[in-house]
Amino acid sequence: MPPISSLIKFGKKEIYLPKFIITLLHTPQLPPTHAKFLVPLNFNKLDLRDYLYHVYNVKSMNIRTYIQQQKVQQDRPGVKAPQPRRWFRPRAIKKMTVEMDKPFVWPEQPENMDAWSKEAHNAMTKTQQRQDTPEAQRDDHNEMAEALSRQAKDLLAGKSKWKPTWVDYGDEVEVERDVRI
Structure with missing residues (x-):
């Protein structure tokens, strides 16, 4: 019997400029031949298989899909006047676990973060989180x-002297008023 990789046809759907975001999740509990991704809800197994093949030259043997529903919340987050007994469920999250033909091992965490300017990243993240609050607005x-x-x-x-910000188109010209169309 031929190996399973020769039975699966790879690369049928070519993806050139994707309009979606795929996130590789760090999952140390999975073996090195498995990887877990966050994908859009309209993504299917064949799309992920062809995407990984064309972009990263990774052949996937088996793909498992899981749609995780979010908890029901009272009213939408960030509403100015929350209304009691209005329920809202955030959008579901779709996760796909891929079994690859070659193992993938996450690189070790670097001890010196100077090359990645971790302090600047942390400060920017803190500022963005602060700007999202109503008090900051x-x-x-x-x-x-x-x-x-x-x-x-x-x-x-x-x-200071006032300066107009619009473009000057020259002198004003009077237009005839008695024009019939």
Whole structure:
């Protein structure tokens, strides 16, 4: 009997510029010949198999799919006026586990993170998380209002001169009013 890799036809569906995101998950409990991915809900096993083959030249022997439903929440997150007894279920997550023909081993964690500027990444992540809060949005609104107030006071006091921001198209031309169409 021929090996299973010769029975499976690889590369039928070519993918050039994908419009989707596939995430490889770090799963130390799986053997090295298995990899777990987060994929879009409309993705199927053949799409993932052909994607891995064309992009990374990885042949997948077996693919298992699991759709994980999210917990039901009361009202949508981030709503300004939450309403009681309005239920919302976040979008489901689709995971695929792939059995590959060659093992994949995650590289060791580097001890020195200077080359990856980990401090800058952590600071940026912290800033982004802070900007997503309603308090930060309110602070940004207050800062903008203060800047506009200072600018208006400077204009009224004569410290700065007002400049138009639109494009000057030349002199105005009067148009005839009695035109019949």
